[in-house]
Every structure is written in C-alpha cells, then in structure tokens.
Amino acid sequence: MSSKSLMKRGYVAGAIFGAVTICCYLCTAGQLLTHLTGHAPLVIVAWWFVKMTISALVVIVPIMLGCHQSPEHSRWGTTVILWLIGAVGFLWAKYTTQPVMNVAQPSPELYVAQQIFVGWLSTTVLFAVAQPLQRLLHHWPIYQRRHWLIAVTAAYFLIRLFNGYDLLGFHRGTSAIWFVYLFAVGDWLANDQKWLAQWPRWRYALVTVGAFLVSGLLTWLNMNHVIYSPHKGLTPDTHYLLAINAFQPMVVITCILLVAWLVRSTSRGWANDYVASQQILLLGLLGTAQAVTPILLPTVKWPLAVTTGIILWVLALGLPVFTIKVGRRWQIKLNWRQVARWGQDFAKRYWPVALTYALLWLITVASFAYLWANDWTMVQWVVTARAKIVMVNVLIIFALVLILMAITNRWWISSGIGIIFYLGWLCASVLKITARNEPILPTDLSAVTAPGELLGMVNPWIIGGTVVGLIVILGLVGWLEYRAGRPCRFNGWCRIIVAVLAVGFLACFTRTNHSDSLVYKQLQRIDDTPYFYSQIRGARMNGTLLQFANNVDVHVMTKPAGYSAATMQQIARHYSQVGRRINRQRTHQTVGKQNLVFVLSESFADPARVPGMKVSGGDPLPFLHKFKKQTTSGLMLSSGYGGGTANMEYQALTGLSIANFSPTMPTPYSQLVPYQKRTFTINNLFKYSIGIHPFTANLYSRKAVYKKFGFNKFYHFDGGSKITYTSKIQHNPRVSDESTYREIDLNLQRRPHGKFVQVATMQNHMPYEPAYYRKRQYHVSGQDFKNPDQQGQIEAYIQGIHYTDQALRKWVRQLDNSKQPTTVVWYGDHLPGIYHGLPMGKYGVPLHETDYFIYSNKAAQRLNHDRLTSQHQLVSPNDFAAMALAKMDVQVSPYYALLTKVQTELPAISLPTNGTAKNNSAHQGGIDFINQRGHHVKLTKDQRRLFHDYQLVQYDLTAGHHYLQKDGFLKQVAR
Known part of the structure; x- marks a missing residue:
C-alpha cells in the first residue's frame, strides 16, 4: 500500500478519534446547556442521541480497527499525538464540569468522559499494535475464530441478561480482554466474507436497524433515573443527566451488526486468509481461567460460583453439539446446524x-x-x-x-x-x-378458615x-x-x-x-x-x-430455657414479693389524676458527643444542658442509628427489649403487635390516653398499633383526630416542635385529667437540607463528613435541634405554671444518619447514645416524694416506664417490679452497637450490655438470673402461652 493511502487511513482514524473527543466536549457542556434551556424535551432527546452516539463509537472504533487490514508501518508517532490530544480533552472535561454539579455528586458528563477516555486510551494502543495483533489472530482458522467469538458474544449477552455477572470484565469495558475481543471481532468480520455473504445486504440492513431501535429503547429506559427514598418519596426521571452504559449487550450486538453490514456492503475484501495455529487458543484459555479462578479462592462468592457452575454444566451437557477433530492439532468446531x-x-x-x-x-x-x-x-x-x-x-x-x-x-x-x-x-x-392499605401477609391466611365472613366483606x-x-x-x-x-x-x-x-x-x-x-x-x-x-x-x-x-420467615422470639407454666407461676410469686418491698417506699396506689407524657424527640442527640467533631458558633443546646443538671437525666442507649423510631417507642411503652426478639422480627410494631390478642403498655394504667404524631400514620402500622394498645384518641394526618397546631419553621416541611408542644398542652387541659400522652415529634426528621433555614449559626469541622454537602446537612440538623432547645425551654416553663401534676419522659430516639466519616465498629456506643430527662412539674413535685433522683445515668428505652412510675411515686405491679429491678440492677441493653441496626430487614441479632462508663460488659451470675427472668416474661407475653397475661401480674399493685 502506498504512503499516500496510509496517510488517508491515518486521517480517517484521526477523524474518528476527533469525533469522540468533540462529543466528550459536548457532553461536559451539556449540564450548563440544559440549565440554560430549562430542560426542554427536545434538548433531552438531543443529549440522549449524543450520548448514544458516543457509546456506539466506544464499541465501533476498536471493531473498525480490527477490520482494517494494512501492511507493516510504524504508528507510534500518530499514537503519541492522539494521546496528547486525548489528555488535553480529558483534563478540560474534568475541570469544566466541577462548578456545574454538586461536589457530592460528580457530573454524569464527567462520568461519560472518564469512561470514554479509558476506551479511547486503550483503542490508541490497539491502533499502535494492530499489525502484530492481527498476525497473532490470523494464526487461527477463520471458522474457529467465528465460532469462539459468536459463543463469547452469546454468553456475554445471556449472562448479563439473566444474572448480571461481569463475564471477563466486559461489564465495565475496561479490561484488556474486552478490547482484544472487539478488535478480534472486527478482524473476523473483515476476513469472513464468504460466511457473511449467506445473508443479502438488505437483511443486514433490516436486522441492524431493528437492533438499533431495540438498543436505543433499552438505553432510554435505563437512563430513567428514579431515586426511591422512604421519606422523600420518588425523584422524577432525569433523562438528560445520566450516562449511557456503552457496554450494554444490545449496544455491542448492534455495533457488531452495523460493522458487518458495512463490511458486507463493500465491493472488495478486507483481508486475506491465513494458516491457523494455536496461539489464539491461549488467549481464549486466559479468559476462561479468569472466569473460573474466583471459585478456587478461599472467600468464595457463591453467586459467582453458582453462575460459573451452571455455565460449565451447560457446556458439559452440550458436548454432542461439538465436533472435535484430533490430528496434528486440536480443532474445536461448533455444529451450528445441530x-x-x-x-x-x-x-x-x-x-x-x-x-x-x-x-x-x-x-x-x-x-x-x-x-x-x-x-x-x-x-x-x-x-x-x-x-x-x-x-x-x-x-x-x-x-x-x-x-x-x-x-x-x-x-x-x-x-x-x-x-x-x-x-x-x-x-x-x-x-x-x-381496605387497610396493606398487602396480603402470612398472618391473613387464618381468614381462609372463615370464607363466609371473608366473602361478606366483598362487593357481590x-x-x-x-x-x-x-x-x-x-x-x-x-x-x-x-x-x-x-x-x-x-x-x-x-x-x-x-x-x-x-x-x-x-x-x-x-x-x-x-x-x-x-x-x-x-x-x-x-x-x-x-x-x-x-x-x-x-x-x-x-x-x-x-x-x-x-414475611414468611418471621420468628418472634426463641423460647428461653425452662419455660413452662410452673416456671411462670414461680416468677409471678417472686416478683409479687419484690413488688411488695418496693411499694413500702411509695405513696400512691394508682396514677390517680397525675399526667404522664412520653415525648420521643425525633433524631435528637447532642452533636457535642459525636467523636472527632467540633461545633463552633456557641452552644446549640444551652437550656437542655442546664436543665439536665436539675432533674433526672442521662443518656439513652438506642438500638438504632439513623432509623428505627418505632422500636424505641415500642420499648418505652411496653418495657420489653427489642434485643430479646428474633433477628427475623426487626419491627414489632408492624410484625407483632397488630396480631397479638392482648397487649400491655404503660398507658393501660391510665383511664384515658392519647397519641400525637404530626405526620402520616401509615408507617409502622401506627393506626393498628395504637388501637391495639388501647389509646382513646390518635392525632395524625391520615384521617385521625385533627391536629390543631401545625406551624413550621421557615422552609422546613415538618411540623415544628413548638407546635407539637402546644398540641400537648391543649390536650392536657382537656378533660378527663390524669391521662397518658404519647408523642413522636417530626421537626428534626431526615432529610436535613441546608436550605431549610435562612441562617445557619453553627458550623462544624472534623472527620464526620466527607464533603461540603454532608457538612451542610450536619449544620442544618444542629440548627434544627437548637430550635428544639428553644421550644423545650418555653414548654417547661408552661408546665411549671400548670396546676395539673405532670411528669415528662423526654428522649431522643436515635442519632441522625449523617455522620459518614466515623467507623461504627470503633465508635458504636457514642453513635447510639441520645439524651433523655424525666421531669415532674411543680404541681407533681408537691404531690410526690421523688424516688428517682439519679442523674447522668445510661439507660435503655425499656427502662423508662419503670423510671416514670418511680418519679411519680406510684406503687408497682409484679410486672413493673421486674422492670424496676431490670432498670436498677442490669446495664443498658441494646442490639449490637458495632453496626447500624436495620429496621428494613432482618439483622444479625445478639445483645450488647453497656455499663455506665460506656463499656461492653458481661453479666454476673445474679444479673444473668435476673435477665433470664426478664426473657421468660417477654417470651410469655409475646410468643408463649400467655400464662402471665392477667391483671394480677401486669396491672394490679403487688400486695
């Protein structure tokens, strides 16, 4: 071939790579353009077409390089120039996209540029070594190359379709085998004209257009980016933002068909036939070894092993499909007709x-x-x-x-x-x-035994x-x-x-x-x-x-050793005696006309205790810090981090520990309570009880739970009793804590007096958007965040709990002016899940400690002898009921006698603190015991006996034969 012809070929290759670079420039500018044009549909489609074209080029260029059959000449000079151009383009793309997108979420256009750059750089290497690589490929007969490449392509397509396994590194498109595969496909298409001629040109055109439409549709659908958040709902589709995966199997097949169509449409051959050898077989064996090697590793990835095993099993059963000839060399040929x-x-x-x-x-x-x-x-x-x-x-x-x-x-x-x-x-x-805003669950199958009653609920x-x-x-x-x-x-x-x-x-x-x-x-x-x-x-x-x-695999609780009717009778007698000793020191036989308010303050925890973080701008919680020194207070060991509100609520109301339940039941509110025949909670000691939750009541099945717990009224936003005060702070979409406290006061003033009030606030619930508050007076530094966006979330959260502190000061003053004796158990349920820079394994305990206090207003203080004066104590949420009765100077039943001993004699109880306790799925299980210094400890012999009694009672009340579900044990004062 003449030097002039070689120069033309070089110009063609340069034009292709230039087109890729230009498309990268266009993509990096795409974010700015879409902002200027208001995201018009035409712009969305235009960017989809540009990205689709780029993705196709990433695949087509290596194939086209393999197609071109040219004699020996040096390409390294051209390659160096291409590398310089590409490096400049990549750096330009990188630094022009940063100001446009949030730092926490790099530009999708930058993602495209990075992916293209990897492909581009590898393709330039192919450009430089094309002739030696083609000589290597041509040592293998064309029909054998055809069979192997078709088999690999089919395997790639099917495995990605059904399992998602990354065969030979094809999924990311960054492995050397991937680029050699594409190059080999192009070389095969150029040299297998006789096989390609079996189809007329119009059929190639038709199939290629069809494949293009299918791959275009699939890429469009996969660009539809929807983010699902349990609390924010759904983020709309953003077609114009997301990159297209250039390595989707349909895109690859479309590109192969397109090149085959081009090859079939040329009037002259692209290559000569060569004598076969076994060098290409070594390359195939290298890929096979890469696929099988993970099975031999000590840490086996079973999904990968199972997938590979299925592939090998199919190959073994498919041996009759192969025709194996043994002569001077091994030759393997697929019998495609069979x-x-x-x-x-x-x-x-x-x-x-x-x-x-x-x-x-x-x-x-x-x-x-x-x-x-x-x-x-x-x-x-x-x-x-x-x-x-x-x-x-x-x-x-x-x-x-x-x-x-x-x-x-x-x-x-x-x-x-x-x-x-x-x-x-x-x-x-x-x-x-x-009817119930809930799908069919295994517990509903009991209704099948009464089909007449079931059909009676259905429209004829x-x-x-x-x-x-x-x-x-x-x-x-x-x-x-x-x-x-x-x-x-x-x-x-x-x-x-x-x-x-x-x-x-x-x-x-x-x-x-x-x-x-x-x-x-x-x-x-x-x-x-x-x-x-x-x-x-x-x-x-x-x-x-x-x-x-x-929901099939749900087990409430493992039966403790020794559980029987006789054992439970013995426990009832023992804690009746314990209760009588406790009651000698207490004044009131019943709660009478005293009020008790449980306030779960959503996600409230003092940020000053978070390891490695410094808060500047003053103390965001001046009232709470001062007030905790004047009343019963301390830290609560939460069983969750960033979630699990209802679990803390359940433990506080029932006195039962979530740590005792089976790991398959992470959420008793929705998995246990609605299906219990009888429940017992502290509000059952009062003649009237209400619940207040200024949010939807569908989460955690709260409607059914509060009804089962015996609440007389439940104030919420889903058709319950109407909430009067719903003001918000600036741009925060949640009802403010000040409004919630005013709602509590309003209901305390209503008759009858002597009531229980359960409250779950919402002001400080996730997310924590910096735009919620016009001014953030507090700033943080340290290792608790990884980027400025996370820092802004933490500062917005701190601003929110500062407003809670102000509302709390105002509410406590109002309570002191009330003539009704009222005791408040106030606690944060868990830390917010925004401290991303801290390892849970190292800082598990401080990341599960929240604030609490138990306070009696002046009217209650005049009425009672305070039996609970300790401060700065580490407790569990299941301790609050017993502590509240002690604060109110109320005598206890055998059940609350047990809870009192658990609170006073056992360390704080929790799920393992070395990881986030999941409330969306089953967790690992296990129990942590944390002493007052925040250290993990083991129970003594007496403590183990007490804890075993506690487990026996919890099992009997929830999963056992309910021997103790009698007022004499649960409710009536021990005498």
Missing part, C-alpha cells in the same frame, strides 16, 4: 411454557402498575431497575405451575389454574390494600365478575388442552426433577430473614428491601408475592 435443529424442536414442543411465563410476567408488571397508581415512570423504573425483583415474583407463581404440571402432566390445565390463582391473589391484594358484583372470569379461563384452558396439537408433556424423570426444583425454590423463602443463609444474601444482592415497618411500601418495591414471602 444447535439450530435442537432449538427448533425445543421451541415447537415447549412454546406453551414460554407463553405462560410471558403472560405471568405481563400480569406481574400490571400488578406493579396498580401499586404505583399507573404511573408510567414508575412502571418503567420497575421493569428496568427492578427487573430481577419482577423475575422473582414471576418465578414464585411459575414454580406453582410447575408443581401442578408435575402432578397432572397437562400444561394448559396447570398454567390455567396457576394464572387463575395469581389473578385471584392480586384481586384479594387489591381489596385488602383498598366483584364476586360475580370473578366467577364469570373463572369460567371463561377454564373454558379456554380446556379448549387449548384439547385442540393445541402436539401436547406439551414431561417424562417421568423430568416431572420428578421439576417438582423437586420447584418445591425447593419455594421452600427457600423459609430462610429469607436468616442473615447467614444463601437465600438472604441472594435477595440482598438483587435489592430486596422488605420495609417491614411499611408493608405497602414493601409491596410497591418488591411485588405482592415477594413481600408475602419476606
């Missing part, structure tokens, strides 16, 4: 199976659409971002169909019954969601329509079974294997909440989040079937 015949036979025989799966998938997507109120954006998000969750829902009902098939060996009948059951399930789910028209639909489906199923031609049948061994696999799959869900099980780890891997505290939210995220399965 593969095609097997595929055709399978499709003809088992197409009903695929049809049933497709119908179940459509029904499942329709159910998600209903759960998301037919919001197309959310349906789109579920289908793309939650595709594996959708698949699990489909597989659950599909497993039932397979079990029926194993029994009847009639596919249409089995699938028809399965579809009828699924539709009936979804209809029942809709009815329950409409719905029942009639269901019966008609049932008849139609059964008729269609019968007709298909009779007229479908060649029947779909399984042989004996197949039926047994299918039944075992299907039953085994369904049985796996009995281990969904065991954190050491493979099932739990797999579900976590696909982002299964049960949201036990809001079952309807869990159903929206996971589907009705998977959410039901998430």
Whole structure:
C-alpha cells in the first residue's frame, strides 16, 4: 500500500478519534446547556442521541480497527499525538464540569468522559499494535475464530441478561480482554466474507436497524433515573443527566451488526486468509481461567460460583453439539446446524411454557402498575431497575405451575389454574390494600378458615365478575388442552426433577430473614428491601408475592430455657414479693389524676458527643444542658442509628427489649403487635390516653398499633383526630416542635385529667437540607463528613435541634405554671444518619447514645416524694416506664417490679452497637450490655438470673402461652 493511502487511513482514524473527543466536549457542556434551556424535551432527546452516539463509537472504533487490514508501518508517532490530544480533552472535561454539579455528586458528563477516555486510551494502543495483533489472530482458522467469538458474544449477552455477572470484565469495558475481543471481532468480520455473504445486504440492513431501535429503547429506559427514598418519596426521571452504559449487550450486538453490514456492503475484501495455529487458543484459555479462578479462592462468592457452575454444566451437557477433530492439532468446531435443529424442536414442543411465563410476567408488571397508581415512570423504573425483583415474583407463581404440571402432566390445565390463582391473589391484594392499605401477609391466611365472613366483606358484583372470569379461563384452558396439537408433556424423570426444583425454590423463602443463609444474601444482592415497618411500601418495591414471602420467615422470639407454666407461676410469686418491698417506699396506689407524657424527640442527640467533631458558633443546646443538671437525666442507649423510631417507642411503652426478639422480627410494631390478642403498655394504667404524631400514620402500622394498645384518641394526618397546631419553621416541611408542644398542652387541659400522652415529634426528621433555614449559626469541622454537602446537612440538623432547645425551654416553663401534676419522659430516639466519616465498629456506643430527662412539674413535685433522683445515668428505652412510675411515686405491679429491678440492677441493653441496626430487614441479632462508663460488659451470675427472668416474661407475653397475661401480674399493685 502506498504512503499516500496510509496517510488517508491515518486521517480517517484521526477523524474518528476527533469525533469522540468533540462529543466528550459536548457532553461536559451539556449540564450548563440544559440549565440554560430549562430542560426542554427536545434538548433531552438531543443529549440522549449524543450520548448514544458516543457509546456506539466506544464499541465501533476498536471493531473498525480490527477490520482494517494494512501492511507493516510504524504508528507510534500518530499514537503519541492522539494521546496528547486525548489528555488535553480529558483534563478540560474534568475541570469544566466541577462548578456545574454538586461536589457530592460528580457530573454524569464527567462520568461519560472518564469512561470514554479509558476506551479511547486503550483503542490508541490497539491502533499502535494492530499489525502484530492481527498476525497473532490470523494464526487461527477463520471458522474457529467465528465460532469462539459468536459463543463469547452469546454468553456475554445471556449472562448479563439473566444474572448480571461481569463475564471477563466486559461489564465495565475496561479490561484488556474486552478490547482484544472487539478488535478480534472486527478482524473476523473483515476476513469472513464468504460466511457473511449467506445473508443479502438488505437483511443486514433490516436486522441492524431493528437492533438499533431495540438498543436505543433499552438505553432510554435505563437512563430513567428514579431515586426511591422512604421519606422523600420518588425523584422524577432525569433523562438528560445520566450516562449511557456503552457496554450494554444490545449496544455491542448492534455495533457488531452495523460493522458487518458495512463490511458486507463493500465491493472488495478486507483481508486475506491465513494458516491457523494455536496461539489464539491461549488467549481464549486466559479468559476462561479468569472466569473460573474466583471459585478456587478461599472467600468464595457463591453467586459467582453458582453462575460459573451452571455455565460449565451447560457446556458439559452440550458436548454432542461439538465436533472435535484430533490430528496434528486440536480443532474445536461448533455444529451450528445441530444447535439450530435442537432449538427448533425445543421451541415447537415447549412454546406453551414460554407463553405462560410471558403472560405471568405481563400480569406481574400490571400488578406493579396498580401499586404505583399507573404511573408510567414508575412502571418503567420497575421493569428496568427492578427487573430481577419482577423475575422473582414471576418465578414464585411459575414454580406453582410447575408443581401442578408435575402432578397432572397437562400444561394448559396447570398454567390455567396457576394464572387463575395469581389473578385471584392480586384481586384479594387489591381489596385488602383498598381496605387497610396493606398487602396480603402470612398472618391473613387464618381468614381462609372463615370464607363466609371473608366473602361478606366483598362487593357481590366483584364476586360475580370473578366467577364469570373463572369460567371463561377454564373454558379456554380446556379448549387449548384439547385442540393445541402436539401436547406439551414431561417424562417421568423430568416431572420428578421439576417438582423437586420447584418445591425447593419455594421452600427457600423459609430462610429469607436468616442473615447467614444463601437465600438472604441472594435477595440482598438483587435489592430486596422488605420495609417491614411499611408493608405497602414493601409491596410497591418488591411485588405482592415477594413481600408475602419476606414475611414468611418471621420468628418472634426463641423460647428461653425452662419455660413452662410452673416456671411462670414461680416468677409471678417472686416478683409479687419484690413488688411488695418496693411499694413500702411509695405513696400512691394508682396514677390517680397525675399526667404522664412520653415525648420521643425525633433524631435528637447532642452533636457535642459525636467523636472527632467540633461545633463552633456557641452552644446549640444551652437550656437542655442546664436543665439536665436539675432533674433526672442521662443518656439513652438506642438500638438504632439513623432509623428505627418505632422500636424505641415500642420499648418505652411496653418495657420489653427489642434485643430479646428474633433477628427475623426487626419491627414489632408492624410484625407483632397488630396480631397479638392482648397487649400491655404503660398507658393501660391510665383511664384515658392519647397519641400525637404530626405526620402520616401509615408507617409502622401506627393506626393498628395504637388501637391495639388501647389509646382513646390518635392525632395524625391520615384521617385521625385533627391536629390543631401545625406551624413550621421557615422552609422546613415538618411540623415544628413548638407546635407539637402546644398540641400537648391543649390536650392536657382537656378533660378527663390524669391521662397518658404519647408523642413522636417530626421537626428534626431526615432529610436535613441546608436550605431549610435562612441562617445557619453553627458550623462544624472534623472527620464526620466527607464533603461540603454532608457538612451542610450536619449544620442544618444542629440548627434544627437548637430550635428544639428553644421550644423545650418555653414548654417547661408552661408546665411549671400548670396546676395539673405532670411528669415528662423526654428522649431522643436515635442519632441522625449523617455522620459518614466515623467507623461504627470503633465508635458504636457514642453513635447510639441520645439524651433523655424525666421531669415532674411543680404541681407533681408537691404531690410526690421523688424516688428517682439519679442523674447522668445510661439507660435503655425499656427502662423508662419503670423510671416514670418511680418519679411519680406510684406503687408497682409484679410486672413493673421486674422492670424496676431490670432498670436498677442490669446495664443498658441494646442490639449490637458495632453496626447500624436495620429496621428494613432482618439483622444479625445478639445483645450488647453497656455499663455506665460506656463499656461492653458481661453479666454476673445474679444479673444473668435476673435477665433470664426478664426473657421468660417477654417470651410469655409475646410468643408463649400467655400464662402471665392477667391483671394480677401486669396491672394490679403487688400486695
């Protein structure tokens, strides 16, 4: 080839790389342009097209380099120039995007530039070493290259589609094997003209256009970025912001077809045939070793091992497909005609199976659409971002169909019954969601024993329509079974294997909440989040079937050793004696007309105790620091960090510790209380009790819980008793603490007097946006944040609790002026989850310590002899009930005698503090005992005996035979 021709080839390559660089420049400027244009739809589409083009170029350029067959010449000079241009472009992209986007979230355009740069840099290396690499490739016969490349491409596509495993580093597109693979594909297309000629050019054009449309649609759908937050809701789609993954399998296949079309359309060949050798086989074995090596490591990643095992198993069973010739050298050739015949036979025989799966998938997507109120954006998000969750829902009902098939060996009948059951399930789910805003749970199955009562709650028209639909489906199923031609049948061994696999799959869900099980780890891997505290939210995220399965593996509490009727009678007698000794020192037999107020102050914790952080600008909590020195006060050991409010509320009201429950039941409010026949809480000692929560009551099933606890009224924003005071502070969307305290005063003034008030505030609930308050007077420094955005959140939070301190000072003064004797138990439930720079393993205890005080107003102080004067004590939330009765000088029942001994003789009790206690899913379990110095300790022999009694009583009241659920033990004063 002449030097002039070589220069033309160089200009072409330079133009391609220049186009990539220009597109990078355009993308980095895209953020500014979209802000200036107001995010118009046309701009969104334009940027999608630009990014799609860039993604295609990243894949096409290495393929095109492999296509070009040219003689030896030096390319290193051109390569150095390309490297300089690319480096300048990348640095320009990096530094021009920083001012546009938030520092905490780098620009998506920068992400594109970085990904393109990696591809570009690697492609320039291919450009420089193209001839030696092609000589290496040409040592292998063209038909063998064809078979290996098609097999690798198919494996990449299928594995990414069904499992998401990163085969040979293809997923990120940054491995050397990835770029060599693309180069080899181009070289094969250039040298396999005879094989490509089997299709006419118009067919290549048609298939390429179809692949482009499919890949374009998939990239558009995957750009639909929806962020789900339990408290902020859903962030709208932002198509114009997100990068397109250049390494999606459909994009790769589209690019390969496009180059094949171009090659097929040329009038002259792109390469010559070469003699085969085994050097390319070594490259293939290198990739195979990379795929199999993780299995041999000591720390096995089981999902990876299982995936690779399936691949090897399929290859082993597919040996008849290969034709292996042994001569001077090994040659492996795929018998594609045999593969095609097997595929055709399978499709003809088992197409009903695929049809049933497709119908179940459509029904499942329709159910998600209903759960998301037919919001197309959310349906789109579920289908793309939650595709594996959708698949699990489909597989659950599909497993039932397979079990029926194993029994009847009639596919249409089995699938028809399965579809009828699924539709009936979804209809029942809709009815329950409409009535109770909750999906079907395992505890609802008890209603099946009373079908008449159940059907009596359903509109007769719905029942009639269901019966008609049932008849139609059964008729269609019968007709298909009779007229479908060649029947779909399984042989004996197949039926047994299918039944075992299907039953085994369904049985796996009995281990969904065991954190050491493979099932739990797999579900976590696909982002299964049960949201036990809001079952309807869990159903929206996971589907009705998977959410039901998430609640199957729920165990309340492990039975303590020695539990029996005789043991519990002995405990009742013993703590009656303890109660009599305690009551000799107390004045009042009942609470009488005293008021007791429990105030859970959302996310309140003194930031001065956070390790490694310094707060400047003054003391944000001057009143609290002074007030805690004047009354019973100290620190509460929370069992959560950044969440789990209802768990602290449950422990405070019941006196029971969350640490004693099974790890499979992280949220008693929603998993236990609604299904108990009887509960006992401290408000049951009062003739009248109310709850106040200036927010939605759907979270944690609070409506059902407060009703079960016996509250007379519940003030909230979901149809309950109307809240009078709802003012907010500046731009904070939550009701202020000052308004909540005024609401408490209003209800204390109402008759009858002598009431219990349970309050959960909302002012300091997440998120903590710096824009909430016009001025932030406090500033922080230290290691507790990683960027300025997190620093702003912490400062906004501190400003918020400063306003709480001011409101608290005003409220305490009002309480002192009241003539009603009132005692207040005030505590923070957990720290906010905003301290990102601290390791929980090192600072677990201080990151779980919140503030509390127990205060009696002047009227109560005149009435009572204060039996609780200790200050700066570390306690658990389950201690508050016993401490409140001591503060009010009220005599105790045997139950509260036990709680009093637990409070005075045991260290603080909590879930393990070395990690965040999850309230969305099962946790690791275990119990921490923390002494007054904040150190982990072990119990003494006497303490172990007392704690065992405590566990026995908790088990009996919640999961046992309820031997102690009598007023004589729970409520009546020990005499």
